[in-house]
Amino acid sequence: MALDYRLCVRFTPLHEFISSLHTYLCRKSYKKIDLSMEWVEKTQERLTPELRSMLDSTEVNGDWRFIYLLALVCPDSTSPEELVTWIEGHSVGELYELLSQYGNEFPAQMEAFRTHAVQLLTAWNEEYFRQLDPEILRLLHAEVARRTDMLTQLSPEDFVDDTTNGMLFTSIPGLEELILVPQYHFQPLNVIWHFGKVTLCHYAARVYMDQPGELSPHHYRVLRTIGEKSRMKILRYLHHGPQPFTEIVRHLKISKGITHDHIGKLRSAGFIHAHVEGEVTTHYSLRLKAVRQIDEILYRYITTMSQ
16 A cells, blocks of 8 residues: 655654753663663763753653654754854744644743753753764764665665664655654653644664674563563454454453553564554554564574684
């Protein structure tokens, strides 16, 4: 089934800047990200008390969503400095006009929102992002080049599936473009925002600062994930066809919270597809491609490391 929207892969340092800040703000995800609490603790040591206080009071809510949108609509900006300059150069009325193209919900107090956004973005850039290892950005640029080549070789559906490790975006009324952005900090999780005619998906690029020859965190995750009875039951259940979350809970006969955790781990490992409409996951289905890759991962690791 052909996609009814344009598909592209983009990356600039501004994207990873926003992703790194999002990673820090998502406190509930600290135990789920590959960087782990160690990254959080080391980052906190570098921040001034003023910035830490500002971060502690910033929630991943509607206002934060609009900071993502500003980074999306800001023309020709590839760095945090350019984004901040652009925001400061627009009046509140101009910002309303720009945002209205992507929906009709706005920050309750636009002037206060703009001031907070400028302060937050400026401080995070000065105290964290400017010191980021440039190798991370190089790897992400290389990922985009690789994916751009793949875009000409795969069908759009297969390309989105392979790139995002199992995300399937349903065509919905008004959607004109799906933008895929590789990210390093928030791996293996995804960030999905839908802004009327545009859906933005930050996907785990599966690039790491590891020693060559070792299994990547993603491959370790694949092998660890299947070693649990309830997750195996989910995979076998989904083999019969796509199912919504409620039916998976009913089948397992365990709590929603535990089921959600199992599904999250299966998604991060790429064993199941997440079918998405806008920002909502409607149901899940088995991703046999990942199941078939287990033997290949083990074989490459054992034969390569034994040489």
